[in-house]
Amino acid sequence: MFTIGQAPQRHRVALFFGAVGVASLFAVALPRLTAAGDVAPTAAAANATVKVDNFAFLPATLTVTPGTTVTWKNEDDSPHRIGDKNGTFTSAALDTDDTFSHTFAAPGEYPYICTIHPYMVGKIIVKPVGKSS
Numbered sequence: 001m002f003t004i005g006q007a008p009q010r011h012r013v014a015l016f017f018g019a020v021g022v023a024s025l026f027a028v029a030l031p032r033l034t035a036a037g038d039v040a041p042t043a044a045a046a047n048a049t050v051k052v053d054n055f056a057f058l059p060a061t062l063t064v065t066p067g068t069t070v071t072w073k074n075e076d077d078s079p080h081r082i083g084d085k086n087g088t089f090t091s092a093a094l095d096t097d098d099t100f101s102h103t104f105a106a107p108g109e110y111p112y113i114c115t116i117h118p119y120m121v122g123k124i125i126v127k128p129v130g131k132s133s
């Protein structure tokens, strides 16, 4: 049995649940936005380590985000001295277990060598967040 008032009432119920559905979508999206905002400062303050071992840099090529502090640690029995080929950073001679740190603010490629053993080569690549190439 149909009455005239029934159809509009069903329509209002459908509208109500439609609005709840849209609100739910926003409720799900908002925490994600907050989480993404929290990730950025963490990435900017990141740290990375390059091991100097067996007359080699490990990893030889390291990709980081701007603001990352890279620490070299000499795990060899022989001293090593980190020197950027462009003269941006140079360490003192590092004895066994000595470390040297440099913070990379600007994007770019930073090839470096051990100035005592120039055949030891490495590279730091500083890549802005969100750029895939």
Ligand SMILES: [Cu+2]
Pocket (backbone or CB within 6 Å): 079, 080, 081, 114, 115, 116, 117, 120
């Ligand atoms: Cu060396």
